[in-house]
Every structure is written in C-alpha cells, then in structure tokens.
Amino acid sequence: MKSVRTLFLALCLVAVLSSCAAPPPASVQPPATPATQDAPASSANIARAAVEPSAFLDLDPSAACTAELWILNNVYETLTRYTPTGSAEAIEPGLATSWSASDDGLTWTFHLREGVTFHDGAAFDASAVKQSVERTQRLGQCAAYLFEPISEIETPDPYTVVFKLSQPAPLDAIMASPYSAWITSPLIADKDAAWFAAGNEAGTGPYRYERYEPGQRLVVQRYEDYWGGWEPGQFDTIIFELLDDSVVAEQMLRAGQLDFVNQLIITPDQMAGLDGVEGLRLDTAPSVANWIINLNHRRAPTNDVRVRQALAYSFPYTAVVANAVLGKGTLAHGAVPAGVWGQDPEPQRYIEDLDKARSLLEEAGYGDGMEITFSYDPPEEPTAELWQANLAKIGVTLNLEPADITTRWEPARRSPELAPEAFMLRWAPDIVDPYSYLFNLFHSEEEPLWNMGFYNDPAFDALLEQARLETVTDPAAATADYIAAQRMLADDAAAIYALDVPELNIIAGDIQGYVTNPAYSHMPYWYDLRREQ
Amino acid sequence: MDVLRRSGAVGDAGTAAGDARRVTGAATGRGRTRRWRRVAGRPALWLSGLFLAAVVAGALLAPWVTPYADEGAGAPNIAHKLLAPSWEHPLGADEMGRDMLARVLYGARSSLALALLVVSSSVVVGVIVGLAAGYAGGWADEAAMRTTDVFLAFPNLLLAILLVTVLGGGFVSTVLALALVWWPIYALLVRGQVVSLRSQPFIEAARATGVTPLGIMRRHLLPNALTPLLVYATIDLGAVILVAAGLSFIGLGPQPPAADWGVMIYSGRQYVLGGSWWVAGVPGLAIMLTALAFAVLGDTLRDAGDPRQRG
Structure with a gap:
C-alpha cells in the first residue's frame, strides 16, 4: 500500500511539474x-x-x-481585394478585372476575369457570381447584411455582372470583404x-x-x-x-x-x-482592429447609464495600453479605430477617474457595491485583472469569465438575461468602413449577431442608415454623421473602448x-x- | 452458575485486551516511545517538519511577514511585471508585477485550509460510516461497502472534476467535491480494522459485560484504527493539495485575483519558455515540496506506529 501511494504521489508531482514545461x-x-x-x-x-x-x-x-x-x-477569392495601407488604389482587381458604378451608386457593373475554374471543375462566370451572391443573401449569416442593398443581379453576358441596388452602397469595397463575399461554385448552392x-x-x-x-x-x-x-x-x-x-x-x-x-x-x-x-x-504593423467591451443594456445594473459611465471611468486605459500588445496599442477614440475614415478625431471623453466612477455609482444607488460579470478571451487575463483591481477600489466585484470566443459568443447573444454585463470582443472589421464597427456592434437587432450589449437606440439606427446612404454620394456628410453617431454612443456609455491594437x-x-x-x-x-x- | 460465567467472561476480556494491544501496539506507552525514538533521528522527518512549520507559519502570518500583503491578496503592480528574483523580490514577480513570495504565501493559506477541511471532513464521515458498517455487518455493511466501491471505481481527480463542474467552481464547492471523493477510503480503512477486531474475544467480552455499541466503538474499535487513520490523513493532506491544484489548473478553482497555486502555474506557464520560469516554477515547487513533506511525515508516523517495522 505504501509503495502504491508513494507512486501515486510521485506521478502527481511529475504531472504538476511537467505542466510547466512539457x-x-x-x-x-x-x-x-x-x-x-x-x-x-x-x-x-x-x-x-x-x-x-x-x-x-x-x-x-x-x-x-x-x-x-x-x-x-x-482557398476562395472575392471579386475585388483591398490593397495594403499606402497603396495608390484602395481596391484592386480580384476575380473581377474592372468595375464601374453609376453616378447615383445604384448600378454596379463588374467585368469578370476569364479562364478561371472552380476546384470542383465548374466554370467561373457571371451566373456563378449571381448564384454565389444570392446564396450568401439567402443564408443571411455573418456579414450577409452587406449584400442587403442588392435587389437584382443581371448577367448580360458570361463575363459581365450588373448589380442593381435598392440603396447606394460601396459595392466595390463590399465585394472585397473577407467575410461572406467569397465566390463559391454553383455546384454547391x-x-x-x-x-x-x-x-x-x-x-x-x-x-x-x-x-x-x-x-x-x-x-x-x-x-x-x-x-x-x-x-x-x-x-x-x-x-x-x-x-x-x-x-x-x-x-x-x-x-x-x-x-x-x-x-x-x-x-x-x-x-x-x-x-x-x-x-x-x-x-x-498598424491594423484596424480594436478591443471593445460591450455593456449589457438589457439587464441591471448595466441598464443604468450612470453605471455604464462609472464602468467606463473605471477602466485602466493607460495601464492596458502599456501592458497589452507589448505597449504597441493606442488609446481608442471610440468604436472606430485609427486608420479607418470617419473616426472621431477627438480622444474619447472617458478616462480613468475612480472618484468620478464612485460618485456616479453612488448616484445610481450602488454606493454599497455591486457585482458584474466580464466575458473575454483567456489571453486577455491581465487586462481583465487590471480592470478588476480598479473596480475593487470602488466596491465593484468583477467576476471573470474567460472563454474562447467560439464558446462564449453563442450563448451570450441568444439570451440577454443570462448574458454577462460586460462582453469583450477583439474586433476586426468585415469592411474597412465605420459602418462595420457601428452597425455590427451597436445596431438594434431582434437577435444580435455581434451587438453583445443589446444596444437599442432608434435615433442611432437612423443616423447610421443616413450615413451609410451618403457614403457613395456625399462622403463628407457621411463622415460627419458617423462622428455624430460615435458621440451618441459616448453619451450613452454604450461600450468601453479598451484600445486600438496593432497586428x-x-x-x-x-x-x-x-x-x-x-x-x-x-x-x-x-x-x-x-x-x- | 450465572455469576461464574460472568466472572469468566471478565477474565477473558482482560487477556483479550492485552492481546489486542500487542497486535496493534497503539496503546502501550513504552513501545510507542521506543519506536518514536527509532524514527526521530531521521533528517527527512526534521526537514519535512521544519518546512511544513514554516509554510503553516508563513500562511497564517502572511499579511504581516511580507511587505507586499496587498499584492499577495491580488493588487497588480504592472510596473514590476515579470521581474526576476532579486533582494527586493526573492522569488521574482508575476505577470501582473506581484511579489511571488507574497503570492505563494497567500496561496498556501487557501491550499492548507482546503486540505485540512477536506481531510478532516473525510475522516469524520469515513470513521462514522466505517465503524457503523463494520460493527453492524450484514446488509448495512454490504450497502456501505458497495457505495464506497462506486466512488473508488473512478480516479479521484476525474470524479472531483465532475463534481466541481456540477457544484460550480470556488472554494466551498471544491472542498465539498473533494470531501465527497475522499471519504470512502477512510470508511474502507476503518471498516477493515473493525471487521478484523469485531470477533476478537475482548470485543465479545465487552459486549457481554453490557458495554453499549457506541461505547465499544469509542473505547475499543476507534483507538485501534487511529494510527492508520493518522498516517493516511497526513499523506492525504499532500494528495489533496495536489488534486486541488490540478482542479484550479484546469480552471475549476478560485478566480483571480485570489492567490491559488494551481491558477498560478496555469497563468505562469506561458512565460516559462520566454525565460520567466519563476512565475510557474515557484508555485510548482511549493506544491511539490508541501506534498512531499506531508508524505514523509505520514510515512514516519506509519513507521512509528508499526511494531513489525524494524528500523
């Protein structure tokens, strides 16, 4: 018996030690x-x-x-592709060799590359493009919303596709998206x-x-x-x-x-x-990705704007910038990061200010403390602990729930009541456009895809829609509207913008x-x- | 006639008790002293004892013995991130810049408290079940033993993972889960002792003289099971610390910023290859040395309590 237990103990020791450097x-x-x-x-x-x-x-x-x-x-290709930062043209040919848009932005004509075949042997032509885009629209998943303006697809000849839009949209940029814009074989419809x-x-x-x-x-x-x-x-x-x-x-x-x-x-x-x-x-290298912590608008205590503001004032912005991503990140201005047009040029109004946070919490009736849950990807543990330490100073207990995005995303978006009060996304945009950030993360939806705070503001939705329609026809007005939309989010403390991250x-x-x-x-x-x- | 039989029985009981003492050796003062003297000179015992005394004292007095009590309790100091061991931080600093010595001492508090709670509650439950089953025999014994078989059929870490997952992580549920996993071995141990003694003449004699079952258990059966219980419990303090560290390593333990050896190894392991070995290595060593010390102590106790062992 002795030897068995000693052996067991020895094995356990080996297991513990080997976990350090296996x-x-x-x-x-x-x-x-x-x-x-x-x-x-x-x-x-x-x-x-x-x-x-x-x-x-x-x-x-x-x-x-x-x-x-x-x-x-x-494995898949898109009709167009974004070029790296600093290129002469923002968008380059992919499966389409050239394209043009009507002045009203409602008709887009793409001329397709010839001599392209799918891996399954099907020929790449206009009807394949039509079927592929229609399939994405039909499935309605991920970034399919980008294709909603497309009302009709015409194929006047095998290598020309004409998209008729119900509303103006930058279809050349949309077709370059790495999300949902891939052209698939007609055989797999x-x-x-x-x-x-x-x-x-x-x-x-x-x-x-x-x-x-x-x-x-x-x-x-x-x-x-x-x-x-x-x-x-x-x-x-x-x-x-x-x-x-x-x-x-x-x-x-x-x-x-x-x-x-x-x-x-x-x-x-x-x-x-x-x-x-x-x-x-x-x-x-600089990127257009950022870390956004959506705050749950559907349940207490974060449905109170003062609580959300207090949380925004409690976040250790500078410590996180110094510690996360090797100190190569930058302070966020808002939901739209640097490097994307339409970013609010003003730094965001929320800075680390625990006194302000404490008085806001007292005002909201949480002077005696409260408990909230924070969901994030496991590698971001240090960031979570820095925030947790700040919150502890103002009587807020931050329960940490680290999990991979694939595990935590589905249950959280299905149930606002059970979803955590704070949900961090490491966001990379589907199109390099303020709309990607503001629409995906804050647009009101019955069942949100990425709006993990269940934010719902019709005025914000309307402003966003207006900005989107102006994108092709009046870019200056679109920029102004997007900046106004970011300030609306700041008024509401809809989310905490942790930092803009490099790649x-x-x-x-x-x-x-x-x-x-x-x-x-x-x-x-x-x-x-x-x-x- | 009646009187004669009774007096004879009393005489029997007297010799039987003497036999039992010779068999177990647990109760004779002189034999115990001699055997203690035999093991007392072992350096391993002294090293283990001193180490455990230091760990217990450090854990109890953690807030006063370290200048970094707030860091031990979890406050980050990011400017000191991953500092190598130095005079200021003898065991280095972790990924949040916290003093590792303070963290390890705070981790010892929860580890030792948890191990003590788990083992003591397992012993209490195990003793009650083992005594009752062994003394009663029959279907009660059968039922109790098959229940322990069910528990013992699973590796205890596996069962503990299952239970903690069901109960939800945290200190209390970890204690509960581990105690649930651990008691059967004590029940089995006590029951075995009881069964081997149950039919000894001195027990029958005691019963015949009108000693109640509870009295027999307390005065005759339990003392005879005490030495192996103590040995097991001591070794198990280390084993429980190991399994608890395993549970928190896989994310079922207390959540940050509470210091926990298993959590510290988990969060520190990504820094090992980059050269900051102390972040995971220090708690790993703490676990290893503590478990080892308890095992040595338990082995010594066993040797001291075993008359057949010849030093």
Whole structure:
C-alpha cells in the first residue's frame, strides 16, 4: 500500500511539474503525414501556420465569421481585394478585372476575369457570381447584411455582372470583404454547414483542401489550374495546425515547426520572448482592429447609464495600453479605430477617474457595491485583472469569465438575461468602413449577431442608415454623421473602448513577402509568400 | 452458575485486551516511545517538519511577514511585471508585477485550509460510516461497502472534476467535491480494522459485560484504527493539495485575483519558455515540496506506529 501511494504521489508531482514545461503532446508534433512524405525532398515549399481554435464554427465561406477565414482566404477569392495601407488604389482587381458604378451608386457593373475554374471543375462566370451572391443573401449569416442593398443581379453576358441596388452602397469595397463575399461554385448552392465541415470546399483560390483532420489540422495544396499561374518558389502545401494552447504553439515555433503565428494564438508577452530567438522575427504593423467591451443594456445594473459611465471611468486605459500588445496599442477614440475614415478625431471623453466612477455609482444607488460579470478571451487575463483591481477600489466585484470566443459568443447573444454585463470582443472589421464597427456592434437587432450589449437606440439606427446612404454620394456628410453617431454612443456609455491594437505576428525569419493588410487581419495570402533559399 | 460465567467472561476480556494491544501496539506507552525514538533521528522527518512549520507559519502570518500583503491578496503592480528574483523580490514577480513570495504565501493559506477541511471532513464521515458498517455487518455493511466501491471505481481527480463542474467552481464547492471523493477510503480503512477486531474475544467480552455499541466503538474499535487513520490523513493532506491544484489548473478553482497555486502555474506557464520560469516554477515547487513533506511525515508516523517495522 505504501509503495502504491508513494507512486501515486510521485506521478502527481511529475504531472504538476511537467505542466510547466512539457514537450508538445505527440498529437501536435508534426507527424509523418502523407503531405510531408509526398512533398519534394526540399521542405522549402511547405509552410506551416497556426490557426485557432481547433473547433471551427463554420467552414461555409458564406457563413464563416471567425478564424476559419485565415484558411479560406487562400482557398476562395472575392471579386475585388483591398490593397495594403499606402497603396495608390484602395481596391484592386480580384476575380473581377474592372468595375464601374453609376453616378447615383445604384448600378454596379463588374467585368469578370476569364479562364478561371472552380476546384470542383465548374466554370467561373457571371451566373456563378449571381448564384454565389444570392446564396450568401439567402443564408443571411455573418456579414450577409452587406449584400442587403442588392435587389437584382443581371448577367448580360458570361463575363459581365450588373448589380442593381435598392440603396447606394460601396459595392466595390463590399465585394472585397473577407467575410461572406467569397465566390463559391454553383455546384454547391444547396450544400449546408455539415458538407463544409466534412472537409469540402468549392473555391477558385490558389489552394485547395488536401486533407482536413478535425481538431488537428487542415492541409491545403496548390491548385494546379489556378488562373494566376505558378512560379518556382511558391509554396506547394500549407499546413494549418489547429491549436488552442499558446504554450504548445510557442514550443512548436521554438522547434521550427511553425512559420506563422499571430497574436490571437500566442500572447504578445510570449511574442516578446520569441523576438530574439534565432529563425523567428516579430512583425508588427498598424491594423484596424480594436478591443471593445460591450455593456449589457438589457439587464441591471448595466441598464443604468450612470453605471455604464462609472464602468467606463473605471477602466485602466493607460495601464492596458502599456501592458497589452507589448505597449504597441493606442488609446481608442471610440468604436472606430485609427486608420479607418470617419473616426472621431477627438480622444474619447472617458478616462480613468475612480472618484468620478464612485460618485456616479453612488448616484445610481450602488454606493454599497455591486457585482458584474466580464466575458473575454483567456489571453486577455491581465487586462481583465487590471480592470478588476480598479473596480475593487470602488466596491465593484468583477467576476471573470474567460472563454474562447467560439464558446462564449453563442450563448451570450441568444439570451440577454443570462448574458454577462460586460462582453469583450477583439474586433476586426468585415469592411474597412465605420459602418462595420457601428452597425455590427451597436445596431438594434431582434437577435444580435455581434451587438453583445443589446444596444437599442432608434435615433442611432437612423443616423447610421443616413450615413451609410451618403457614403457613395456625399462622403463628407457621411463622415460627419458617423462622428455624430460615435458621440451618441459616448453619451450613452454604450461600450468601453479598451484600445486600438496593432497586428502582431511571429514569422519564420526565412519567410518573405508578407505585407500586413489591415483589411485581411491575420490572414496571410500564402500565394504571395516565399521561403528564402 | 450465572455469576461464574460472568466472572469468566471478565477474565477473558482482560487477556483479550492485552492481546489486542500487542497486535496493534497503539496503546502501550513504552513501545510507542521506543519506536518514536527509532524514527526521530531521521533528517527527512526534521526537514519535512521544519518546512511544513514554516509554510503553516508563513500562511497564517502572511499579511504581516511580507511587505507586499496587498499584492499577495491580488493588487497588480504592472510596473514590476515579470521581474526576476532579486533582494527586493526573492522569488521574482508575476505577470501582473506581484511579489511571488507574497503570492505563494497567500496561496498556501487557501491550499492548507482546503486540505485540512477536506481531510478532516473525510475522516469524520469515513470513521462514522466505517465503524457503523463494520460493527453492524450484514446488509448495512454490504450497502456501505458497495457505495464506497462506486466512488473508488473512478480516479479521484476525474470524479472531483465532475463534481466541481456540477457544484460550480470556488472554494466551498471544491472542498465539498473533494470531501465527497475522499471519504470512502477512510470508511474502507476503518471498516477493515473493525471487521478484523469485531470477533476478537475482548470485543465479545465487552459486549457481554453490557458495554453499549457506541461505547465499544469509542473505547475499543476507534483507538485501534487511529494510527492508520493518522498516517493516511497526513499523506492525504499532500494528495489533496495536489488534486486541488490540478482542479484550479484546469480552471475549476478560485478566480483571480485570489492567490491559488494551481491558477498560478496555469497563468505562469506561458512565460516559462520566454525565460520567466519563476512565475510557474515557484508555485510548482511549493506544491511539490508541501506534498512531499506531508508524505514523509505520514510515512514516519506509519513507521512509528508499526511494531513489525524494524528500523
């Protein structure tokens, strides 16, 4: 008996200690997969990227709304594409070679690229585009709202598509969105999420699925008939390792088993330690992503504007900017971050002011303290604890509920009564337009998609709608309206704008050609990348 | 006739009790002293004892022995983020800039309190069930033993995870869940002792002289089970700390900013590869050394209580 218990104890000790510095479990080490074996002897044309989380919500390109897009960006294509910051034109050709809009912004004509085929053999033409956009509209998921203005799609000839809009909209920008704008094969019009989850796809992009092992990895291989052609040195195979554990990702990076990992998989603090490691480099660039903490408007105590203002005054803005994302973030002005037109040029009115927060709480009848719940992604623990410490000073208990976005999002949006009082989103826009932030996060909805605070203000909705309609016809008026809308949100303390974040990636030192494109945040387009020989 | 039988029985009871003392050795003062002398010189015992005394004292006096009491309780000091061990912070600072020594001492408070609560409540429940089942025998014994079998059929960490998930995380539910997982082993232990003694002549004699069942349990059965109980309980203090740390490591323990060894290892592990080993290493060492010390102490107690053991 003694020896059994001693053994048990010893095993437990080993378990505890090994949790500190365990080698990656066998399942995540690069296996001797067929992909690795089949590839040419030189490993130069295989790249490995990390993708989180291991459980995809939806691989249907019309519905995919989170990390699936890091893969889909290489498998599907859009009619147009945003160019990286600083380019001469904001939008460049994709599957469409040219486009034009009528003066009233109601008719958009796209001329399509010829000689493009889908991976399933279907030909890419005007009717395929029509079917694809109509399918996205029919499904109505993720960013499908962007396509609502499209009332009619005409196909005067096989390579021309004419979109008739019910309201003016910047369709060239919408068609470049990495959310829901992917063109899919007409053969899959009736396929559902299960078909995609089984490892099927139907895109035109440079890579096609080779193998999908749910929870492990998704391997894509070059599509030989890709319309752009292939040059020597481009990657044949990209292995997307599905990782939830930042420590495993860091170990794989240190072992040279990953070429590209972003700040949503490993934390910026880990990146700081990896920057000097041989064979790796830290890549930082401005982005248009931000962290927004929506406050629940449907339940007490956050349905009281004074409580929300108190929470906004209690947030440790400068400490979070200094500590999160390696101090490379910036103070937010509001829901619209720097780098997006229509941002409120004034810094936001809420600064860390615990005295003000305390008196607002007293005014609201919570002078004796209260308890609220905060939902966020686990890597943002330090930010949560900094806020928690501030709130503790004014008698507010902040219950922390860290969980991956894929786990916490669905239940929270379905039930305002059970949803946490504070819900943090690390937001990356579907289109680089103030509308993406203001509409998705604050537009009143029966069942919200991303409006996690259940914000509901008809006057705000109307102002937003007005700004949207002016976008094409009167950009100056649209900008003014969007700024006014941001100030309405500030009056209401609708949310806490934690900070605007840059994009951070750890990239293998020999990978060349990566240029951060804020519109496709964290979605490297592997066709453009090479490995230095 | 009647009187004679009774006096004979009394005589039997006397010798039987003597037998029992020789068997268990728990009650004879001289044997105990000799065996204590045998183990008392072991350095491992002294090291363990001193270490545990230091941990207990540090935990009890945590707010006064560390200059960083507020950080121990959870207040961040982000300017000191991930400071390496130094004179100012002998064990370094964590990812929120808190002094690791203060954090570990505050973590010891909850770890030790939890272990004591779990083990003592398990012992109480286990003793009651074990005594009752062993003494009563029959269907009651059968029912109690099959119940413990059900609990013992699962690895205790697994069962604890299940129970904490059902009860919801936090200190109280962790104590409840672990106590629920832990009592069967004590019930089994006590019941085994009781069954082996139940038919001994001295028990029968006691019964015959009119001692109530409760009295028999208290005066004859329980003292004989005391030594193995003490041994188990001591070793289990360490085992409970380990399992509790495992529970909080996977997110079922107390929530920040409360200091907890398992949570500290979890949040510190992402800094280990980057070189800040102390954030996860210090609480890991604290768990290891505490569990080890309890195991050594328990083993020594066992040796001291076992007359067959020859030092």
